[in-house]
Amino acid sequence: MIGSRYGTLAKRGIAALCFGVLLFAGSFASAQEPAAADADPATERPLAGGNVIFLPPVLAELFGPGQGAVANPAAPSAAGDQANPSGSDGAQSASAASAPLSQNGARRPVVEPVRAIAGRFVPDEVLVTLDGGAGVATEIAQQFGLELRSARVSGLLGQTVARFGIPDGRPVSIVLAQLADEGRLATRAPNHVFELQQAASLVNYAFERIALDAGAVSGEDVSVAVIDTALDPEHPALKDAVAENFDALPDMPVEDRGHGTSISGLIAGRGAFRGVAPGVRLLHARAFEAGVSSADVLLAALDWAVEQGAEIVNMSFVGPENELFDAACANAMARGVVLVAAAGNNGPGAPFGYPAAYDGVIAVTATDAEDRLMEQANRGRYIDLSAPGVDVMAPVPGGMDAVTGTSFAAAVVSGAIANLMHSGKRIEPQALSELLATTAVDLGAPGRDNDFGSGLINARAAMDAR
Secondary structure (H helix, E strand, O other): HHHHOOOHHHHHHHHHHHHHHHHHHOOOEEEEEOOOOOOOOOOOOOOOEEEEEEEOOHHHOOOOHHHHHHHEEOOOOOOOOOOOOOOOOOOOOOHHHHHOOOOOOOOOOOOOOOOOOOEEEEEEEEEEEEOHHHHHHHHHHOOOEEEEEEEEEEEEEEEEEEEEEEEOOOOHHHHHHHHOOOOOOEEEEEEEEEEEEEEOOOOOOOOHHHHOOOOOOOOOOOOEEEEEOOOOOOOOOOOEEEEEEEEOOOOOOOOOOHHHHHHHHHHOOOOOOOOOOOOEEEEEEOEEOOOEEEEHHHHHHHHHHHHHOOEEEHHHHHEOOHHHHHHHHHHHOOOOOEEEEOOOOOOOOOOOOOOOOOOOOOOEEEEEOOOOOOOOOOOOOOOOOOEEOOOEEEEEEEEEEEEHHHHHHHHHHHHHHHHHHHHHOOHHHHHHHHHHHHHEEEEOOOOOEEEOOOEEEEEEHHHHOO
């Protein structure tokens, strides 16, 4: 059952990885990598927890560049910050001693170092893409001792996405390496885990702060998709507001409706609680339960949203970088879909939060009623915009409450963009992102910065811009 696989992710994932390294290599050592708030996602990919596993060459050779392991380097990196992988007091390892010399006399690595798998993932599953259907996926599963748990054609990726289970306890990194030379596979990736970004459980100040007239908001004729938990369809603010529903977790009972109710209500709420864009065509995809989801579920939800004609997709969740979800987001944006995501609530030193850190996705951080940054917000060069997200009023099952988190700031931005589109600013995603950046109200240090991005979204200025 999908729900059971999330319960012990961290413990089982670490145990499985350690077991595999010991089984195949005999020993390993770990090195700590500090998270850098202003790291470049294209060149630095901070790991959850900061751990990098160094493997001896005999095992590291199983992994091609870009896969999930790091070879035991025989010499310090060019940056000079590589920790001693041997765990000794500086003694050179046998593999380093036997490495060929470069022209300047330094030892070259026996195997080119690559990074370990980053972030939380389902410990007994991998995702792959392939040409062909379930029949091909079944053949590959049988060949490699795996279980085919699901297979579907992704409209965004243009291939079949197959989810393989690992029934014998092999670590995900080992299975990905074993699949590396299977020519029928296009992509292989962990099934990463993503989490909703709510930091805490009062006329809403958001309208005033983003220069949006609460009496004139609409978003009519604009389609906005929300990928989140289920929502409360009987809540007065959302009753009859949803145009289309999709359940990406059909085999899991619905227990959690809180976060999805608040996000959808902030965007499309009606009646006594008026959302930022109450006239939108709301498309709601349930993809989270107990606050977590996985890459395959999110892929299915994003595919559905684009197929339904979503012009804006709100993604108020954060997880590790995932190659398949990155490609799906890029393809959605290439089709003209605007993607808005929460920057994350994991603090100033946290790794980059994805999907917000993917190129082209509008990454939103949260501010309060006095335009101060939420203390728990992620920082980094990927932050694009700020929006109200601290103690904003939102619908919750059974009533209303003040909510806090970058999740809710992202919803405010999604609603503001819907109003912008309704006013005639239907432009491609990159141009829209640039418009919002140039019209934002600068906060913090002058110019764009790692805390506030380009500043507080200004809906009126964006609408008036020519």
